[in-house]
Structures are given as structure tokens and as C-alpha cells.
Amino acid sequence: MRFSGLRVLKEGLTGNKGWTPHWRDPQPKVEYDIVIIGGGGHGLSTAYYLAKEHGLTNVAVLEKGYIGGGNVGRNTTIVRANYFLQGNSEFYSHSLKLWEGLEEDLNYNVMHSQRGIINLFHSDGQRDAAARRGNMMISQGDDAILLGRDELKEMVPYLNFDDLRFPLYGGLYHPRGGTARHDAVAWGFARGADQRGVDLVQNCEVTGIDVENGVVRGVQTSRGPIRAKKVAMVAAGRSGQVAAMAGMRLPIESHVLQAFVTEGLKPCIDHVVTFGMGHFYISQSDKGGLVFGGDLDFYASYAARGNLPTVETVMEAGMALMPMIGKAKVLRSWGGIMDMSPDGSPIIDRTDIEGLYLNCGWNYGGFKAVPGSGNVFAHLLATDRYHENATGFRLDRFRTGRGIIDEEGKGSQHNLH
Amino acid sequence: MRISCPFCGERDRREFYYRGAAVDLERPLPGAGADVWDAFVYLRENPAGETRELWYHEGGCGAWIVVTRNTVTHEILRTEHASEARS
Amino acid sequence: MVNLIAKSPCHGILPITIGSVTLSEEDVGVIHSVSPYKGQKKALSVAMKSAYGMAYPAANRSAGKAGARIVWFGHAQAMLMGPEPNRELSELAAVVDQTDAWAVVRLEGPAVEDVLARLVPVDLRSTSFKRGHTARTLLFHMSASVTRVGEKAFQIMVFRSMAHTLVHDLKRAMEGVASRS
């Protein structure tokens, strides 16, 4: 079924009786060309692009719960391409371009809203760092504008320009940045993949990876064994457990990141604003809730829930930066499991096991990468060559020291990002 | 979350800094080779379950602590001073 | 020759009284951190006992005499306040002059525990934190040392440079508590 305003109108007039499932619930087959472990945003988008761009449809996505149940459905929905290191820059640029055509491509309104992102800075040194970033963005073909304090005040007058502990010097404005409706992204890719013949198998937990003589043969699942020529691990926070089934250890630690949404409010924040000194970022959803988050809780966790010190730190940053949101009430908090890599950048690569591929290490920034990640990973899976915009995400970069991508400059060690 | 500091007793998590897996205590010799060093600095068990990790009582007595903790339930099973946990 | 003039950390901003609680700066004399060398803790304790009548304190404990106090200050450190450390101490421990490094204040009054409960994540009620108990902990965002020095009196230490923030934070808490009475 094709979605359109006309279809909504027609269904509305006929009692909304004609709607059909957005995707099937197929029984898993005994064998696929490619099995993707993980039905989150990245896995679904990988399946979609395998089918769409490479014509590979004998593909299954195995999801132990329900599709889109992980981080793609629990994040702060920010979409941007404002990276400044080689490796990241071209990749996120590529991903943003895919976002920009995504509704049309998927025939699904993911509500990608390019409302603009402003990264604040608070000193000359930070302005220099923002300039370095902005210049890289432009040289990559993306957009960036360096805002002075006055220009910033015009755009976001509600920030604390009076007595902020870290005074506002200005901001780096990325007009094409914005937000999207997170669940819709997962559902749109799921529907697109399903329509092209990919099997989305929910409630199917992978319990083993079959490897013979260094070659992958398939997987064991809670719904029986499935043979596969290639197996793609796209398990985000669970990557460590999945890789362990193939006898691998990864340079990944899983951490909890909390996020928050307030009760619905009339429009008051029109952009995405990020406050690095407070590890705080905020936007307002179309439903009116302020959606915001901060830094990790900073301890390894699979609990998908956090603790109060981080909650308070995030709220304190909000109160420091924009005291006008003080009376907004936090409705819900949640936690996601972040696959933190040592340098804060992802891994999209082959492994030492033939036919076994890895896509992980998205840290707390995986949402914006969903189209790009699936797109370049599909390319790697289909062609066994790195996509031109994803040559930097090598698994061995930590071992060799070549091409470490440390955007934050905190170091290429665990728990610094 | 509350953590028992071997010196101060049970304290709020906010007093502590987290470093990560207690693997960091097992520093290889300089000549141990690239694989050993790669494993030391980068590769992690990252278990969903019990793990040993390093915390620093930064907002307290300044002790480095090895905490045995469950990453799924956040239950804390044991804490000890890092210098003792080594031996 | 001109003389240098000494200024205390809270000069000009204390004392203040809000409601039933008073915050004032304490002059405790010289302050030295004492960090025992390997295997010398016992000897150090003996030396301190004979010199000042106070042993090296157990964790979370302090002891005081007229003009002298020893406060446990960390997993391997105590603060000697008042007397000058003698040479023997320097042989058994790293002794570092900290006289000017800390803002030392006294918070006192019937509602003092309620005030501190607004800032310190440790149970400081007299049922669990008695006179002579001390804690290295946080005071809002600052690292602090908190010691009960009286029935309704605490000694609080933070870095000297944060004296203004200490007063700012305590004042805010004192106002909140005072408004409830």
C-alpha cells in the first residue's frame, strides 16, 4: 500500500477499514544469503539498502524483541552532520543527504525537521574549536555559520545571556541539522525492507553463531538454526554478547545514557540547542514536549535505566542555560544502552571470520547515522568493499593507531567519551 | 546508586568517578607485544552480569576502589581498595 | 620595607546569621597535611600521641584538644590543625603546609543539620554522625571536609578559592531552612 494524503482521506471516508499491516510476520526460512542480527534502526536500514540498492532480498533481520525497540526508539532524535574529523565528516554528510530524501524514498513521514542546530561556545578557545569544525563542515559541502553573541541572542533570546556561569560567546549554527520522529524511522525502514521481500523476524533471539574453519555458516536462534552465507552483527549495546558468540572480544563498553521529555507545551524552543559545558542538548518535539539529555551515567550497564546524579546534572545544566524552562515538568526519563567505543566513533568492518561483519560503536550518536550506517554497511556486505564515505571505521585502528577518530579530544581510551 | 567505600562506608554514586574494567590494573610489560597491549587498552569482556571495575572516590577520600558489580541489576557485590585488589 | 598583609579566605563575607544558624570563619592556626610513609602509620600515630596527645585518626574520625585538632582527611591523609608539626613527623610522613589552602568555616545553630542536608549527601544527623565524626564528601558541587565539632556545630573546609561559592551555597540553604521555621 502506498501512503499519501489522498489515501488518508479515502480511508477516513470509508471508516479506516482498509489499512493493512506495515510489515509481515514471516516464519524464518532455513537459509538466507544474509542474516542481520538486530532489528534496530541500523539493522533495518541495512536490510532496506541491501534490497533497494543491491537487489539482495534473501535477507532476514533477526530481532530478539520487537523491531525498533532499542536505541532508535529511545533517543533525543537529533539529526546532524557537524563533525570535523576525516572519516566522520564525509560519513555523516552522506547520512544527512539520505535523510533529506528519506520520506520520499520510504514513502513514510519520518518528520525529518531541519530546524537548525546551534552548538554554543563560551570562550575564545571554544570559538576556535567551533571554527575548526565549521570550516570542515563547509569544506565537506555541508553548512555552518559562526554566530556571534548578538546574532545568537537574536535567534535564541531565551538563553541566559545575563549571568550564565560560562558566558555565551556565540554558537556554531548548522541550519540543515534538526530532528526526526525516531520510531517512524525504524518503522519506515522496516516497511520498506519488508515490501522488498526482506524477512523481519521478531521475537527471535540469536543464541549462537556457527563458524567452521574461520568461515561463518549461520546462526542458532530461539526459533531454530538458520543458515547464512553472511552474518551481520548490528546489535548496538549488545554487540559484546553477540560477538562473544563468535569468540570475539570488541573494543566496546556498554553504558547507560538517560534522556528526558517534559509534558506538552506550546512552542517555545524552535531549534536544537547544545550546551557543551553542561553536556546538555534540547529540542521541542512536534507534540510540544521538551526532549533533552546530557552525558552518560558513566558506569557499564545493560539496565536501560539510570540514576539521580546524572538526572540532576542534566537539569542543572538546563536551569543554568535556559532558566525559562524551569516550570516545564519532566514527564518521563529513560535510558538506552550505548555501545561506547574508545575513540567515540563507530566501527563498520569485516571481522577475522570470513562472512562475519560488524557494525557497532555508535556511542550516543547513532540515531542520525541510521540511514548512512545501513547504506554503507549494505555496500560492504554486498560488495565486500568499503563505501567511499565509510573508509575510516576500521576495527583495527586501535591496534595500529591509524585513523583514530577522536572528535572530543578526550582520548582513545575507554570511558573518556 | 550507592557504593561502599572501604574507608568512608556507603556513599552516593555522585562522589565517585568511574574508570572502567579493572583490567586496567593488569598493565603488561613494555615488550609484551602489540596484541597484549591492544587487549589491555582496548578489548573488553563487557559482560552483561558480574564485572570488576575501577572507581575513584574523588568527592571523598581519594581512594581507588575495585567494585564487583552486576551490570544488569546494578547490584554491588563487593568493594575493595585497588592496592589490595591487585595482590 | 613594606610588609605583606595576610587576608583570610572569607574576609569580608562572613559572619552571617540566617534564622537560627550562624556561619563564621574559623581561625584554626596552621594546618598541615600528614600522609604516612609506607609502614610508618603506627610509628606516626605514636609520635603524634606523644607530641600532641592525639593519635593518627581512624577513618572518618577527628580528635580535638584546646588549640589543636587532627582530622582524618583521606584514605592516606590526616590534617593537623593548630600545632606546628615537629621534625619527627616529617620523617614518618609527608608533611605539607596547607595553612592557606583551605577556607575553614563553622556552621552552628539548632537547624544546622537541616541546612547541611540541603547540600551534603551524607547522613549528618546526630544519631549517626556524632561529635568527632568527620567525612570527606561533597558540599553541593564542591569537595569538602565536614566535621561535627559540637552538639549543633560543624566545621566545614573547602578549597580556599571556592570560599565565595561555599558562602553562596550555604546561604541559600540557610534561607530555605529559615523560611520553614
Place this chain on the structure above:
Amino acid sequence: MRIDGKGLIDRNSPIEFEFDGVSYSGYQGDTLASALLANEQRLMGRSFKYHRPRGVLTAGSEEPNALVTVGQGGTQEPNVRATMQEIYSGLSARSQNRWPSLNFDLLSVNNLAAPFLGAGFYYKTFMWPKSFWEKLYEPIIRRAAGLGALSGQNNSDKYESAYAFCDILVIGAGPTGLMAALIAGRAGADVILADENTLMGGRLLAETDAVDGKAGHIWVDEVLDELRAMDNVRLMTRTTVSGAYDQGTFSALERVLHHTNDRPDGAPLETYWRISAKRSILAAGALERPIAFRDNDRPGIMTAGAVRAYLNHWGVSPGRNITIFGNTNDIHRTARDLLSAGVHVAAVIDSRHDAPLSDDYQVLRGAQVCGSAGRTGLESITVRRASGEDRIHTDCLAMTGGWNPSVHLTCHMNGRPVWDRELAAFVPSPDAVPGMIAAGACNGAFSTAACLRQGIESAKATLTALSLKTPNVSAPDAENAPYEITQLWSVPGRGRAWLDFQNDVTVKDVKQAATENFRSVEHMKRYTTQGMATDQGKNSNVAALAILADATGRGIPETGTTTFRPPYSPIAIAAFGAGAEGSGFKPQRFTTSHHASVARNAPMIEAGLWYRPSYFPKQGETTWRQSCDREVNMVRQAVGVCDVSTLGKIDIQGPDAGAFLDFVYTNVFSTLKVGRVRYGLMLREDGYVMDDGTTARLGENHYVMTTTTAGAGDVMKHLEFVHQGLRPDLDVSFTSVTEQWAQFAVAGPKSRDLLDELIEETIDDESWPFMACGSVQVLGIPGRLFRISFSGEHAYEVAVPASYGASLFDVLSERAEALGGGLYGMEALNVLRIEKGFITHAEIHGRTTAYDVGMGRMVSQKKDCIGKTMSERPGLEEAGRERLVGLKPIGESKQLLAGAHLYNEEAEPVRTSDQGYVTSVCYSPTLETMLGLAFLADGPERYGEIVKMVDHLRGVTTLCEITNPVFFDPDGGRVRG
């Protein structure tokens, strides 16, 4: 309608308040909702999507409909539950999400378009043309959505946070909680009893049942009197325990002053508590469920429990002619209460075929309400029986679909409630929160007697766990009626039957979601927005789950469970973040020269929580550059003084101090002579530069290390880790002495002249050569002197105990001026160091190695050190790495900009031809040109070549010569004096 003789309000204290500009009168003890109902104002809000008229559904914090805005400007608070807002003299509340008025809301036109706005409609449309989303569709949606509004002004109320500790936290002060707290209190445990309402007592205040032979509220008062007399029990009213966290930590919000206009200065409006409890008893009660039927959302339709609460607690009947509908005996209890208060009961509709009959009122057995009518309030209902449908006139329908235990807190640590078929409800799974026992209605005990019993049992078990003795207590006599329910989630039929009242989710929406294969509960919720409103599904999740189960042909437990995330009730950001406004966000660190610098009009800049002077403007100087240039020249030609106290200083002592330093620094310190200083480079274990600074050897076993201002804390942590974690065998200890010493750089050719006047000891090249250090007497005060330089000039740093810092600063400043010099700030300091090619955090920004910054040879090959092995990874040493160089403009443009990128002269300035970037720039008054430090691919091999600096952001392109980063005095002659 107010009912005489009922309720716990104070009829001697009438209160005037306003709603939507109209004055009303109520009594002390009223909520806004009870007072409006007393005034027969049923319409209180508009729904989120269709702007349907809505009245109160409940009498508690779970209220989804009656949300109002209170206050103006900095105190304006949207989405206040009318059911929780106590009235006070001067209260002015406004309805929200309506225009122009609550009675006539233009956006209720959405209601007419409802067939096109069903579940997930927006995912299927608004896609064309592409640019219309941001320009047209989204703005319209955003304006239509949302509930109340923020004023846009800064919050002006004070909020507060606090910590509390106890043995036992009892959550909820209904019969269960009171009983548990009483026993725990008598046992001598340290107890906190918290309840979200103004009055403790829970349902005992809303029902007419007797406890221990007396009216419920009398029993409550007696228990409270006893609890108040106990020192070991703290009662916290108006306090909602909102979240359960690890190791017995709870969040709670106390609404301190919302109920009064009397708000003294400095008083908090709310206090956010973190409660640390050894054990907890959850006695949170239960919430009543509405039943879905066509148009079940009209003002006047509410839960039966709410009707009884308004009647018994507040002395208000929500109608004059009331009908009652439901599937449990609660409907009969409701009828009896109303009749005995003299309120007319038009009919009781009991869906159960075996329902009890009554002589006092009409019972329609096996009947269901299948519709309602009325414009902005209920006028009639339609009742369906086997015999057909009847219309009954009524102005209030009390409905009950049974009760949901308040399992919320048991879900906060990932506990999953389990389905109890008997109760047709989810009950907590045992041990869902370690140390917590759920008791009473939240545990599925729905009679008062059972609640009291579970209160006792939970207290007993808790006391035993704490090794405390339980006093002998038996449960008082109380109502012990069995709970008999026949499941009824929705009444079949045409039209829209509402589940999530606020978000306007209907039974049809849930069924459509199932049709579209959103069969997982999570999918259904997300697709329909069911349960996402301000009540977080408290009123509707279970019914929606039941309908989904039905639609997908599964049982309820197979379909899923209900779960909740913190907070239980929404909490203001200002409460969670209390104290962080303005300067409260992070500590402010002031140097001893701060006031003197500010007095000299120096703009202060933030550096690692410290404040440092940017420059010291002199009369006639109109730009910072004029001041900066003067200060630089002053240092190069005479003498300058700068406060450098903010740099981290760590005292390191012990027999193994030297060995330890050798292990943390790349270079060797154990060979450093006493009385000498050495520059050191510290790596992280990953081989990148972590920090740098000088370390002085003051004695055989005594060093003082200097760190960067921003790096001080991290370095201390690092040293402690290396010692405690890696080398506990070394006998060494560290003490931060950053705060002990006020330290000033005295730099320039006349620096010695200046210091000679202040320091007792002789200072000459022999006694104090470059990189010498030692103790000195500074104007009679014991201090330290270091002959080190960050400017390339003959320079010293002089330190005195911080008490004397302010005083010494004044003296130094005065003497410097007398010698033709003066104070200099960060801008000049930066220029001086760039001229010399010295690095700061702009260069050692975490991604650079010793090799990159030209210090590769400082990594000693004679020993191991932290980071050494990893710094030798091939990728960190090979050709192509961006390495430190100097830049000088040589073309027409003379401008250099930090953050600009570098390209080969002929190359397109695009990412793929990027050669590096500029880290630091300055105008050098000494060399009369701009200078830059930059990282450039293979830079040091390209001295003399030309690169193009391009700043896209600011539209600047400058050709530069690549140079050695040491621009000035490359031989270092000046520093030696």
C-alpha cells in the same frame, strides 16, 4: 454542589479565587477541582488533539483532563492538575489549550476531521512537497499541539534540593502505609512516611467506612497524633515519592508552598528530595479505571472513586442527578454514599448479570452505558440492555472499571508486573525493587481490612530484615468486603470510545494499530500515542492492553505487561536542577588577585572554573589589542607581572618520588638535581599527550609538579591511579597545593631588578640560573622562587602562601610600574607564548602525540612510562601525520584565524585536500605580523613552503609560509638573561 455536613474542609474559612477571570468561592481544604465542582463548573480543560471539552476524571495526581495554568511571568506554571492544586486566597488559574475561550475553542474543528486524524495518520501524509514540512505542516502541528505554555520568562521561584536518610521509607499514607509506619515507628526504626496529598489517610478520607469502630478520618488522626509524637518518624505530606533507584535511593518531590500566597523571601516553592532508605514499603494504593464507551469523555463523567472522594473528603457532589456505571461493588458503595448525602441517584448500571439489587435505588443488571450526550457537559447517557437502549438524563456519571494497583515504582528498576486474573489487574512482581515490599491496594489488597493486615505484615518483614523487634499489634476492625469483578474494558458499539483522554486515543485507534501489525504493546503505544500523555497511561494503559489483546486474539499476559518509568508524577526541571541558576551551576574559583584585577577593569575570563584577567586596560586604550600589544611590549622590554596561581601544583614526597615521576612522565626526573626545575610531558596510556608542565625538585624526596589549569584535577586522579592501582609498591604521596600558594610570573629583562627589592636572598645567574628553584624570603614571608619562563624572557615565578597573595600582587604591580612595566593578562600571555612556539591546550587538545608537537625525543628510550608502548603504534609515528609548525602570512591578506584549515596553494579548499588546521594565532607586536601555530601534514619537513589558510566561515584566505614554531629568539638567549 456543596453538601452540608460532609467533608474535611474548613467551612469557617471561605476562600476567593479565580478561574479564567471569573471569581469563585471555596473553602480552606478545597482543591481547585473540588471548589469548581462545588460551583458547578464542570468544564475545566480541552483535550490535546481534538480539543474536546473535558472535566475532571479523577480526584488525584493522575488527572488527565483538568490541567490549568497558574501564575504569571516568572512564576507561570502550566499543566497544573486542578485536582492537586489547593485553593488559596488570590489563586488565579487559567484553562489552557483553547482559543479563544474554554467554552468556545476554534481548534475543536479538529474533532470534525477526526476520521482523517486517526492513529499514526501523520506517518502517511504531509510528505509532499518536501519543503512544506518545515514551512507549513510542522508549524501548524506544533501550534495546535502542546498543552499549557511557558511564559518565556526566567523562572523566578526558588526551588531547593535536599537529602534524607532513613531505615524505612513508607510510600503512601493510606491505611496500609499508616499501619506500617505506626509499627515501624513503635519498633524504634528511623521512619519516613511520605504522601503526595495534603492530608494523610488515603482512601480512608474518601470513604465512609469505619476503622476500629470509628470514622476513618478519626482513626487516621489518632494514628497521626501518635506518629507525630515519635522522634524517629518523619511525616512528609504533599510529598510524592517519584522514583526508585539503585541501592535504596528514591526521589521525592515536596510541594512546599503551592497551597499558599504567603511565600517568604528565600523560601522554596518545592523541595526535591533524594531519600536513601535501607528498606522501603510501597503502600501507594490503587487507581480506578474508566470504562471505554462512546463519548465517555464528557465533563461530568468521572470515576466512581472520584465522586466519593469529592463527596466525602470535600463535601461536594459533582452532580445533582447522578448515574453510576461499573463492574464491581464499588458502584453500590457510591450509590449508598450519595443517597445518604441526599443526592439523587438516577440509576445504577451494573454490567454484572448477578449484581446485587437494592431497595434504595434502581439497579440495571447486566446493562452497559453505550453513549452520552451534552455539549460541554454531560446531559444524558444511553444505557443498553437486552431489552434495548434507553436514554437517562443525568449530569454526572460515576464509572468504575475496577482498580489498578499503583505498581509504578516497582517498574522503575525494570520489574515487570504480573497479571492477576482474579483481580483483572497487574500486581507487582515480588522483589521488583530490592529491599522494597509492596503492600495494600498497590499489592492487590482491595479491602481496608486487607490493607491494614498487609501494612502490619510488611512492617514486620521489614523490621525483621533490619534486625529490629516487632511490637505486638493486631489489625483494627475494618471493612472487609470481597472484590468481585467481571472484566469490562470497553462497551462495543459505533462511535469513539476514549481510552487515553488527554491524547485522544480511542478503542478504534488501538484496533487499527493491531490491524497495521503494531501488535507489540510498545509498538501500539508508540503508534497511537496511548499512554504518552501527562498521566503516562495511569488511567488507560491496562484497558488499552486488554483491547490490544482482544484485537490480536491473545490473552492479556501473552500480549504484554504495563510498565512505567520515573517520575511517578511530573517534576519541574527547576526542582531537579535547583541551585544551578546563574553562578550556582559550578563553583567559582577566585585567585587572591581577583578583586585587584577587577578593580583595574580587567575583563575576567573563565578557565577551568577559575577566573583570570584577559588584559588590564589603561586610560586611552579603546580596544583589547591596544592593551595586549602594550602588555607584550612591556614584558619584552621591561617587566610584567601575571598571576599564575591557577596552574595546578602537586606536592610529591616520598623515597620513591623520583621513580614515580619517571613512570608518569616521558622524560627522566629522578636525575634532576635538587634546586632545579624540568619541563615534563605526561601521556595517557593510549600514547597521546595528556598534560605538560614543570616539576621542581625541592629536596631529595620532595618535588612540586605543575599542571595546566584545566588539567589539574585529571592529573591528580591519574597520579593517584598510577600509584594505588599500578605501583602501590612505591612509597610516595601526593598533595594538591594549588590553593596553598599564590604564584606570580615576573617576566622581562627587568624581572630580577624587581625581585631584588623584595627577596632577601641574592638572585644572580650563579645562584639562580635558568631552571633553578628554591625557598626564599619574600618581604619577610617564606616563599618559593622558580626561574622559569613561559614568555621566553628572563623570568621568575614567585610564590607566597595564599593569605599574602593579594598583598604581594599589589606590591608586584606597583614595583613593576615603577620599572616601566606592569600587569599583563591572558591575551598578552598567549601572544608571548605563541611568539615562542610554546604549546597550550589549544595544541595538546587530546589528539596529539609527543611526536606531533615536536617533542618525540622527550619520550625517553631508557625507561618505561605510562603511554610509551602505545605511543609507538605505527599509526602514531608514520608519515602524513599532522605536526606542529608555525605560520606567517606572506600574501595580500595578513589575517590568520584559529580554526581555519590549511590547503596546498593550488588545491581546492575541500575536505579531500585538507592538509591541517590552525590552532593558535596572535598579532605579534614584537615581530609586527600575525603568527599562527598549526598542525600540518608532515609539517616540520615543509619549512619555507607555502600553504593556503582558508576560513570558509569568515571568508578569509591567506597565503602563509610554513616556519619553525619558535618565531622569536630561537636560540633562547633572552631567557638566560
